[in-house]
Amino acid sequence: MYNWIDALADLQSRGEPCVLVTIIEELGSTPRNAGSKIVISATQTFDTIGGGHLEYKAMQIAREMLASGKQDTHLERFSLGASLGQCCGGVTVLLFEPMGQVQAQIAVFGAGHVGRALVPLLASLPCRVRWIDSRDAEFPEQIPHGVRKIVSEEPVDEVDDLPAGSYCIVMTHNHQLDLELCAAILKRNDFAYFGLIGSKTKRVKFEHRLRERGFDSSVLQRMRCPMGIGEVKGKLPVEIAISIAGEIIATYNADFGQHTASAGSSIAKLLPASRRSQATR
Incomplete structure (x- = not known):
């Protein structure tokens, strides 16, 4: 026994x-x-x-x-x-x-280098992950257990299907797509966590464009950008992924x-x- x-x-x-x-x-x-x-x-x-x-x-x-x-x-x-x-x-x-x-329902938008480093880390946590991209070829052959691969020509449409309280991570290959995803996620405004990959400069630009669409500061403040734990430095995809995963853990264990x-x-x-x-x- x-x-x-x-x-x-x-x-x-x-x-x-x-x-x-x-x-x-x-x-x-x-x-x-x-x-x-x-x-x-x-x-x-x-x-x-x-x-x-x-x-x-x-x-x-x-x-x-x-x-x-x-x-x-x-x-x-x-x-x-x-x-x-x-x-x-x-x-x-x-x-x-x-x-x-399950501590978190997570949607990862983007199957680029950081996404491919991040998703296996999230899959090893008590989480369920939706991994979304329009480019089937970007996904690895082996998808980790507990991860649902979603190939969608319109990734923004997938936002409507997310459970309330989801953790949303946006890191696509296209800034315009990132912006549209941000707008869709912020419009719902029922997420537990929302992170956008990028620099402080990117945040300023996105906040300006989102304000033009009618989003107020109280909503925009909920967006994490840059995301991840600041103490975890590094530019390698795995270093960025570890930083983001750490912030996810800190959030659901808050x-x-x-x-x-x-x-x-x-x-x-x-x-x-x-x-x-x-x-x-």
């Missing part, structure tokens, strides 16, 4: 969602150990938090989270005893952490710290008053 670490790595490598369940606090005379973990997928479980009805309830909750697509961490307090069919008393707090869900910070206070609320001060130290 896999231990939880190996199981989690295997599931994530295959892009299969799961929930990591951890015993956060164990109070009373119970045989369970704080820190014990179990990984639960839609059809399997790996490792154990001690078995019994508590583990069964954890499986139920985890699979409900998977079915609903919930991505926020979740804390559950269990009073052991008759409610869980156990003779011993006490309190157990479990932390449920969804893993492997609220991770908030979830983590709130976990401590949430745990404290679930514990008896006599233990709250210890949980928040």
